[in-house]
Amino acid sequence: MNNKFINIGIVAHVDAGKTSITELMLFKSGVIRSLGSVDKGTSQSDWLSVEKQIGISVRSASASFEWNNISINLIDTPGHIDFSSEVERTLRALDCAILVISAVEGVQAHTETLWRALRKIDIPTILFINKTDRLGADTEAIVSEIKNELTPHIICMQSIDNEGSSDVDILNTFSQKNINEEITEAIINNDEVLMEKYFNEESVSFNSLNSSLKDQIHKRQLFPLLFGSAKFNIGIDKLLEVITEFMPIANGDVLKPLSGIVFKVEHDKTIGRIASVRLFNGSLKNRENVLIATQNKEEKISQIRKLQGQKFEDIGELRAGDTAAICGLSCVRAGDVIGSYGGINENVSLNTALLTVKISPENDKDFSALVRAMNILTDEDPEIDLLWLKEERELHIKVMGLIQLEILESILLDRYELKIKFGKPTVIYKETPAALCYGYEEYTMPKPCWAVLKFKIEPGERASGIIYKSEVGVNDIAIRYQQEVERTIPLALRQGMHGWEVTDLKITLIGGEDHNIHSRAGDFAVATPMAIMNGLKDIGTKLLEPMLEFKVKATEYTLGKIISSLTLLRAEFGNPQIYEGNFTLEGIIPLASSMNYSIKLSSISSGKAKFSTKFSGYRECTLELGESTAFRGINPLDRAKYILKARKAIQ
Ligand SMILES: Nc1nc2c(ncn2[C@@H]2O[C@H](COP(=O)(O)OP(=O)(O)OP(=O)(O)O)[C@@H](O)[C@H]2O)c(=O)[nH]1
Ligand SMILES: [Mg+2]
Numbered sequence: 018m019n020n021k022f023i024n025i026g027i028v029a030h031v032d033a034g035k036t037s038i039t040e041l042m043l044f045k046s047g048v049i050r051s052l053g054s055v056d057k058g059t060s061q062s063d064w065l066s067v068e069k070q071i072g073i074s075v076r077s078a079s080a081s082f083e084w085n086n087i088s089i090n091l092i093d094t095p096g097h098i099d100f101s102s103e104v105e106r107t108l109r110a111l112d113c114a115i116l117v118i119s120a121v122e123g124v125q126a127h128t129e130t131l132w133r134a135l136r137k138i139d140i141p142t143i144l145f146i147n148k149t150d151r152l153g154a155d156t157e158a159i160v161s162e163i164k165n166e167l168t169p170h171i172i173c174m175q176s177i178d179n180e181g182s183s184d185v186d187i188l189n190t191f192s193q194k195n196i197n198e199e200i201t202e203a204i205i206n207n208d209e210v211l212m213e214k215y216f217n218e219e220s221v222s223f224n225s226l227n228s229s230l231k232d233q234i235h236k237r238q239l240f241p242l243l244f245g246s247a248k249f250n251i252g253i254d255k256l257l258e259v260i261t262e263f264m265p266i267a268n269g270d271v272l273k274p275l276s277g278i279v280f281k282v283e284h285d286k287t288i289g290r291i292a293s294v295r296l297f298n299g300s301l302k303n304r305e306n307v308l309i310a311t312q313n314k315e316e317k318i319s320q321i322r323k324l325q326g327q328k329f330e331d332i333g334e335l336r337a338g339d340t341a342a343i344c345g346l347s348c349v350r351a352g353d354v355i356g357s358y359g360g361i362n363e364n365v366s367l368n369t370a371l372l373t374v375k376i377s378p379e380n381d382k383d384f385s386a387l388v389r390a391m392n393i394l395t396d397e398d399p400e401i402d403l404l405w406l407k408e409e410r411e412l413h414i415k416v417m418g419l420i421q422l423e424i425l426e427s428i429l430l431d432r433y434e435l436k437i438k439f440g441k442p443t444v445i446y447k448e449t450p451a452a453l454c455y456g457y458e459e460y461t462m463p464k465p466c467w468a469v470l471k472f473k474i475e476p477g478e479r480a481s482g483i484i485y486k487s488e489v490g491v492n493d494i495a496i497r498y499q500q501e502v503e504r505t506i507p508l509a510l511r512q513g514m515h516g517w518e519v520t521d522l523k524i525t526l527i528g529g530e531d532h533n534i535h536s537r538a539g540d541f542a543v544a545t546p547m548a549i550m551n552g553l554k555d556i557g558t559k560l561l562e563p564m565l566e567f568k569v570k571a572t573e574y575t576l577g578k579i580i581s582s583l584t585l586l587r588a589e590f591g592n593p594q595i596y597e598g599n600f601t602l603e604g605i606i607p608l609a610s611s612m613n614y615s616i617k618l619s620s621i622s623s624g625k626a627k628f629s630t631k632f633s634g635y636r637e638c639t640l641e642l643g644e645s646t647a648f649r650g651i652n653p654l655d656r657a658k659y660i661l662k663a664r665k666a667i668q
Contacts, residue, residue, distance in 0.1 A: 021087045022267040022338045024295060025260060026077075026107055028135075029117035030125040030629070031096035034147040036060050036074055037247035038117065039093040042257060046082035046089075049327060061327075062093040067427040073097055075424050077107045077281050079293055079340060080324060085261040090295075090340045092280070098127055098631070099418035101368035102400040103281070106352050108134055109362045110280040110295035110340065113141045113264040115256070120146050120154035120180065120244075124162040126568050126629035130367050132167045138362040141234050143241050143259055144171060150246040154181045160242070171242045172200055172230065175255065187244050187252050193223045204230050207238050234263045269337025275299030275307070275356030282351040282397045283342075284432070288320075290396075292349045295340045297360035302334045309346065310354045319345030350396040369632050370400050370415035371563045371608050373646075374422065375440035377412065383435055384410060390433045394425070406649050413649075415445065419612075444609045446643050447635055448513040448558040449521045450476045456552025460544040460660070467532030468544035470494075470502065474552045475523040479561075480634055483507060487526040494531050494541075501541040502526060509546035509653075514558045516646035520635075521561070524549070543663040546653040554654060560643040561635040563608045569618070570601050571626035578621050586610040587642075605633055609643070 027035045040060045044052045053059035058069030062078035074095040081090050092111070094104045108114075114135055118128060135142050144167075146159055156177050163171060178186040190197045201221065205211040208229045214221050233239040241259050245252020281293040294301075301307060306315045322329045323341045335341045343349075354361060378387045388405060391412060395403040404413040416422055422439055429435045456472040477484060485506055487499055494502075506524060513519035531541075567588070569579060576593060583590065583606065590604025606614075611630065618626050653659045 020336075020338075022090060023087055023260060023264050024090045024092075024110065024112045024267055024338075024340060025114060025264060026092045026094055026111040027115045027117060028094050028104060028108075028131050029096050030119070030122070030127040030131075031073060031098075033096055033117040033119045033122075034247045035093050035096060035117055036062050038115075038145070038147065038245075038253065038256070039078075039080065039091060041247055041250060041253045042084075042089075042091060043080055043082055045253060045257065046084055048080065048082045065428075066431055067424055070427070071423075073420075075100055075103075076283075077103050077293075079281075081340075084257050087261050087266070088339070089260065092340075096127070097418075097420055098368050099416070099421035099424075101417060102370075102398055103351075104131075105134075105365060105367050106278075106280045108138055108365060109278045109352075110293075111138075111140055111362065112267055113143075113260075115143045115145050115260075117145045117147050118159060118163065119151075120149045120156050120159055121151050122627065123159045123570075124166045125627070126566065126631045127367075129166060130631050134365040134367055136237070137365050139237060140362070141237060141240075141264060143243065143256070143264070145252075145256060146242070146244050147247055149177060149180045149185045149187070149244050150183050150249050150251070152181050154185075156180055156244060163242070168240060170203075170238060171240050172203055173242045174200070174259070175242075175244050175252075177244050183249055185244075185246055185249070185251060187255075189255065196223055196226065201226060203239065204233065207233055231263050235265055267338030269296060269339075269360070270298050271300045271337045273298035273337070274359060275301070276359040276361060277301075277355040278361050279349055279351060279353040279355065282349055284393060284397065288344050290344075290346060290349055292343045292346055292353075293340065294335065294343050294355060296335050296337050296355075298337045299356055300334060300336045301343070301355075303331070307343075307346070307355055309349060310357060312348060312350070312353065314348060316346045316348065318343055348396075350399055352399055368417050369563075370402065370417050371445050371632065372416050372418065372442040373413055373445050374416060374442040375411060375413050376425075376437055377440075379436040379438055386433065387429070387435055387437065388412065390429060390435060394428070404649070409649070411649075416442070443644060443646065444563060446515070446517045446563075446638075446646075447521075447561040448515055448517045448519045449561055449637075450474050450519070450553060451557045451559050452476065454552040454556035455527075456548040456550070458544045458548035458551060460540060460547065461532075461535075465535045466537070466540045466543070466664075467530075467535035468498070468540035469529045469531075470526065470541070470544050470548040471528035472548055472552060473523075473525040473527045474549065474556075475525075477521045477523050479521055479636070481521050483510060483520065484523045485525075486523075489526050489529055494526075494529050495536075497538055498531050498536060498541045499526070501538040502545050505542045505545040506549070509549045512648055512650075512652075513550075514553055515560060515640070515643075516648050517560070519553065519558060543660065547656065547659065550653045560638050560640055562638040562643050564605050564633045564636050565608050565611060565630040566603070566633040567606050567611070567628065567630045568601060568603050569626060569628050570599060571618075571622050573598050573600050575622045575626060576600050576602075579618065579626065582614075582617060582621060586614065606630070607636075607638070607642075 043049045079092045174191045277294045277296040279292045283291045395401045402415045460468045510519040588606035593600040593602045
């Protein structure tokens with residue numbers, strides 16, 4: 018093993034060919050002896066049985082191999098938007114990425130989302146147009162889509178012939194022998210020294226162009242663009258060459274304070290939790306204690322292991338810049354930060370869980386086993402946000418889409434032999450106060466208790482979340498009680514007048530008092546939800562519904578039918594862009610009305626139209642168009658019952 022590491026992720030929309038490309042790289046580097054296939058369920062990274070069965074990736078999978086004397090840690094990610102939270106965590110672990118685009122499907126809504134995320138975390142990116150062999154491949158159109166929708170700053174390093182057939186031929190256009198004029202100009206454009214030479218008609222060497230290109234790729238001023246076909250093993254050698262030549266070597270420092278990110282948590286029947294960790298700085302050894310910063314807990318590492326070839330080996334130590342699997346951390350959760358936050362990429366959101374669903378065992382006696390299993394699965398994907406209502410014996414989870422439910426069902430069966438059923442998935446609505454209101458509560462009976470609170474509650478801007486401040490002095494309400502109020506507010510807002518989370522509001526504590534004998538911190542935790550709900554009850558709340566940005570691509574003759582079907586679903590859109598007999602239409606549509614639209618569209622267009630969506634935000638909707646949900650637990654408005662229950666919980 019050497020000390021040069023490249024940590025690269027492969028990201029794309031669903032089915033672009035990420036796993037097939039990964040498999041080829043592992044095969045070429047000698048890590049695997051025979052080439053597996055996603056279609057036969059024999060690829061290295063789609064190893065979960067559910068991935069094999071349905072042929073899509075569900076989890077991120079990391080593999081390491083050597084190329085040109087550099088250790089490459091490659092993370093293959095799932096492309097389906099239902100598994101976006103897995104990709105979000107993986108992005109935090111990367112130094113660079115390959116964004117794959119299909120030569121037939123082109124830039125999809127999810128490709129744009131991924132692109133924006135890569136821009137935000139500011140990592141160098143290779144663009145790889147795959148599936149150039151497929152009938153209908155049109156790389157010229159895709160390159161212009163990339164230029165219009167992602168970035169104009171691309172360096173097309175190859176030319177392509179015979180696309181759309183297995184004889185596709187890809188030639189390199191940037192090499193010592195072949196310095197393309199267009200590429201030269203793109204490089205010198207951002208390089209003053211080279212530009213001056215060029216205009217003085219001095220010769221600009223290939224090496225100086227190459228090193229300037231490398232520098233600009235690192236700074237995200239330019240993006241190398243490559244073609245290939247994973248099906249016919251074309252273009253993968255060039256991809257490997259570009260990775261090792263132009264992607265950054267991890268620059269971690271073992272002497273700096275420890276910092277790392279847990280980008281994945283798996284579960285092994287004998288070993289327990291296995292955390293995939295990217296270490297940015299510092300080092301870790303077997304049997305050392307490690308601080309899980311996000312949970313403020315220390316735990317002992319039992320083993321550090323890495324896939325060497327096809328076997329896991331105990332490597333004993335993990336050093337800055339590298340990734341490995343850490344065993345022994347029994348409470349670790351996916352997304353946890355290890356040590357300190359230094360150097361870790363910021364967290365970006367690719368998608369949001371917009372559906373909620375009740376999950377129950379087919380056989381009631383399995384209820385506690387299901388709770389245990391779901392707790393473990395939530396630690397592997399905290400976005401599931403498990404809500405366990407003990408008394409009602411109900412479990413509710415949040416999911417990004419229906420495919421995620423299908424996968425969850427088969428994981429529970431495979432791993433825990435649990436047969437489960439889901440309730441009807443409901444869109445997650447939110448609520449916001451209808452207007453300014455005041456929430457008051459005098460919780461002074463039955464003694465001992467004393468918490469008097471008065472809040473001003475104002476509607477806030479869309480997507481502003483909860484903004485809280487206090488204007489009450491510490492002489493009226495002691496600081497420790499005020500802290501309890503602040504801690505309780507998000508919990509108090511989890512369910513509003515229609516049962517949904519209340520958001521986009523400003524809450525100001527404007528009055529109240531404690532009592533130097535009777536008050537306890539818990540009294541303020543009990544009083545806060547009552548005061549807030551009292552205010553919301555007076556003025557009422559408005560419903561907010563999740564909206565999706567959508568993009569439809571189809572042939573021109575289906576335009577009329579598609580527009581009328583979308584209008585019926587409350588979609589809003591701009592003018593269609595028409596291009597060579599096809600059109601693209603973009604707009605926004607409520608999630609609630611668009612859930613089955615892909616099926617409808619498929620029948621309108623005989624399966625030819627493409628529909629992609631991404632979350633755009635919440636927007637007001639009427640109660641008639643939306644839905645309420647039952648209040649879970651005891652409503653603070655049911656004052657006597659609520660106080661009784663809350664006091665019991667506190668004791
Ligand atoms: N014709 C053609 N098919 C390809 C190519 N690359 C992959 N495929 C096929 O496309 C399908 C999807 O390939 P995967 O490698 O699973 O794609 P992926 O991007 O990993 O998919 P997800 O992880 O589910 O998002 C499979 O049926 C592959 O055989 C290619 O270059 N040409
Ligand atoms: Mg895959």
